[in-house]
């Protein structure tokens with residue numbers, strides 16, 4: 334049975350800064366994701382705090398929010414069959430040093446903070462995250 338899904342993807346400041354936008358977009362396209370919408374933006378820290386509010390009790394929350402708001406990012410709606418789980422597979426483990434060969438974080442990530450990409454982790458969060466950036 335078909336399960337066409339949409340997920341939110343972010344190319345994080347470390348990857349934008351290293352001019353990896355096109356390379357990372359190509360990784361998605363090669364893996365049958367369609368980029369339905371995309372925009373390059375810079376967000377304020379209070380917006381990052383709202384986006385990452387599920388992590389607010391974590392010790393890394395403050396640094397995480399400072400980081401996401403430290404420079405331009407690219408936010409995208411990606412669509413394909415099982416987009417949420419397929420994107421997480423393609424990104425690889427959160428910590429690039431633990432990510433499998435061939436994954437985006439293994440190829441481009443530099444550390445657990447500067448791990449180049451974010452992807453929604455569930456259908457519920459995909460909807461919330463897509464609305465966060467693309468609700469007109």
Ligand code: CMP
Nearest residue numbers: 388393397427445446447448450451452
């Ligand atoms: P992301 O998928 O964007 O979701 C939350 C982010 O927190 C995660 O990627 C990491 O970049 C960052 N982070 C920093 N420290 C940790 C940690 N110890 N465990 C999990 N995520 C972390």
